Amino acid sequence: xxxxxxxxxxxxxxxxxxxxxxxxxxxxxxxxxxxxxxxxxxxxxxxxxxxxxxxxxxxxxxxxxxxxxxxxxxxxxxxxxxxxxxxxxxxxxxxxxxxxxxxxxxxxxxxxxxxxxxxxxxxxxxxxxxxxxxxxxxxxxxxxxxxxxxxxxxxxxxxxxxxxxxxxxxxxxxxxxxxxxxxxxxxxxxxxxxxxxxxx
Ligand SMILES: Nc1nc2c(c(=O)[nH]1)N[C@H]1C(S)=C(S)[C@@H](COP(=O)(O)O)O[C@H]1N2
Ligand SMILES: [Mo]
Numbered sequence: 732x733x734x735x736x737x738x739x740x741x742x743x744x745x746x747x748x749x750x751x752x753x754x755x756x757x758x759x760x761x762x763x764x765x766x767x768x769x770x771x772x773x774x775x776x777x778x779x780x781x782x783x784x785x786x787x788x789x790x791x792x793x794x795x796x797x798x799x800x801x802x803x804x805x806x807x808x809x810x811x812x813x814x815x816x817x818x819x820x821x822x823x824x825x826x827x828x829x830x831x832x833x834x835x836x837x838x839x840x841x842x843x844x845x846x847x848x849x850x851x852x853x854x855x856x857x858x859x860x861x862x863x864x865x866x867x868x869x870x871x872x873x874x875x876x877x878x879x880x881x882x883x884x885x886x887x888x889x890x891x892x893x894x895x896x897x898x899x900x901x902x903x904x905x906x907x908x909x910x911x912x913x914x915x916x917x918x919x920x921x922x923x924x925x926x927x928x929x930x931x
Pocket of ligand 1: 757758759760761762763808809844845848876877878890891892893894895896897
């Protein structure tokens with residue numbers, strides 16, 4: 732559903748998945764508390780592990796030195812809000828995937844965030860050109876609420892797959908439910924098919 736608003740793009744309706752309503756704001760949604768860092772360069776690191784030839788640990792400075800590019804996308808939250816035309820600065824998923832030799836049996840990834848929060852998705856979805864590690868949104872460094880210092884962004888799936896405060900990437904042979912998926916959310920979460928909950 733799209734309610735009348737002249738600041739919307741002409742193709743807003745066809746870009747809005749079924750059952751979604753557009754918002755101009757940027758709602759904050761998560762389980763648990765927002766992490767705050769006193770010295771982010773010392774407290775934050777990024778681990779790549781699971782089915783890889785050799786695990787990699789990136790320091791904050793090493794992660795920040797990875798190549799960045801601009802991304803533009805629409806995001807769709809399972810709680811029915813969508814937000815069009817987000818502009819991000821981020822590290823393409825491929826730039827991180829290329830840092831390891833992934834074993835051939837790896838077919839899924841688990842995104843690991845602060846406080847043990849997780850979400851799962853197929854490796855081929857995470858490896859898409861549209862998936863990335865977001866650092867800035869609409870020109871501003873991510874706020875703590877929206878995932879500072881780094882969040883995943885996988886815009887073709889419902890936004891709960893876009894882990895805020897991401898700290899690691901685990902390669903797996905089989906699909907395994909993450910935090911919301913264990914609590915009834917869909918294992919895949921395609922917004923165009925309304926894969927909201929596991930019984931959908
Ligand atoms: N670490 C973490 N990431 C998370 C969540 C969470 O609870 N913890 N919630 C997800 C959900 S359900 C949504 S809709 C989006 C919301 O992102 P936003 O608060 O930036 O809008 O973050 C996702 N990423
Ligand atoms: Mo969500």
